[in-house]
Amino acid sequence: MSEPAGARLLDAHLVVERGDFRLDLPLTINPGEVVALLGPNGAGKTTALRALAGLLPLSAGHLTLAGREWDHPDRRVWIPTERRPIGVVFQDYLLFPHLTALDNVAFGPRRHGLGRQQARQRAADWLTRMGLAAHARRKPRQLSGGQAQRVALARALAVEPALLLLDEPLAALDAGTRLDTRAQLHRHLAAHTGATLLVTHDPLDALVLADRLVIIEDGHVVQEGDAATITARPRTDYVARLVGLNLYRGRAAGQRVRLSADFGLTTGDRHDGEVFVAFPPSAVALHPRQPDGSPRNTWPATIAGVQRHGDNLRIQLNGPIEVAADVTPAAAAQLRLVPGQRVWAAVKAAETRAYPAG
The missing domain is CATH 3.40.50.300 (P-loop containing nucleotide triphosphate hydrolases)
Known part of the structure; x- marks a missing residue:
């Protein structure tokens, strides 16, 4: 202060x-x-x-x-x-x-x-x-x-x-x-x-x-x-849960942040060293198959839970990282999202924020 x-x-x-x-x-x-x-x-x-x-x-x-x-x-x-x-x-x-x-x-x-x-x-x-x-x-x-x-x-x-x-x-x-x-x-x-x-x-x-x-x-x-x-x-x-964000800690080299030995994310920010990476559940898109096109970050995931969250559904995903995704009821019905289902998750680099962890 x-x-x-x-x-x-x-x-x-x-x-x-x-x-x-x-x-x-x-x-x-x-x-x-x-x-x-x-x-x-x-x-x-x-x-x-x-x-x-x-x-x-x-x-x-x-x-x-x-x-x-x-x-x-x-x-x-x-x-x-x-x-x-x-x-x-x-x-x-x-x-x-x-x-x-x-x-x-x-x-x-x-x-x-x-x-x-x-x-x-x-x-x-x-x-x-x-x-x-x-x-x-x-x-x-x-x-x-x-x-x-x-x-x-x-x-x-x-x-x-x-x-x-x-x-x-x-x-x-x-x-x-x-x-x-x-x-x-x-x-x-x-x-x-x-x-x-x-x-x-x-x-x-x-x-x-x-x-x-x-x-x-x-x-x-x-x-x-x-x-x-x-x-x-x-x-x-x-x-992170309090303010409704997905949060991870990893080591950055430029725009790439290594979260584990075999998984990383590309972010919209450049850093070197220990960082946090955050993005809202609304930034996570779900696909029945591996998507083509613009998303820099895609990975296979398994649906662990589906809950009502305001006007949307909050989807809990397991995989290389645990992540929450918000989708509309219409999108959930179209994808037929149920626990145990395999999907692909995608997050655009521009939707993420990376900042020093120190």
């Missing part, structure tokens, strides 16, 4: 050891910035969130927020959750079932020392911002999923947190509600002047809501950057 260290609202190095697992995550977030933390199950996302919230002490490293140390094991500094300037929206929202929406939102400000009337006024203001003024007297069971999510967000923001933590905030919603709520959440996050960390497994939530993505696997950062950088140049299989 080009921002000076002084601009960082959150400056942390989260090291947590739990049994055989070790989280080792450097993390910085600037004022007004939304950072998405992504990774497969078991990567350490929840551990990171719990450490930031003060629910799990660091084993090493440090956590500085708004210029103050909140956790620093070497200096024996640890500030408990209730004294940290944070707001949290949990996956299942965890609204108090016996309180109205208004009192749910007022709960945080009351805990932070505001009087009852002041806290309720702040809560009412936040519910108005969320478009929920008419639902202030309702209890959580009387709210829709999208409404409950907005109450939970209002409750988190009402304490004016330096750090807002969002734990899979849209996961509990159905597809239709999710679309509208994502757009509303994006608007509210854009107005939040503190730092925001979004923990999610959904690439669409991350791409729409976040300014920057941090991707972890096995407790370590494997890639970091804005959405355009991540989607253009994935560096692990998990990231």
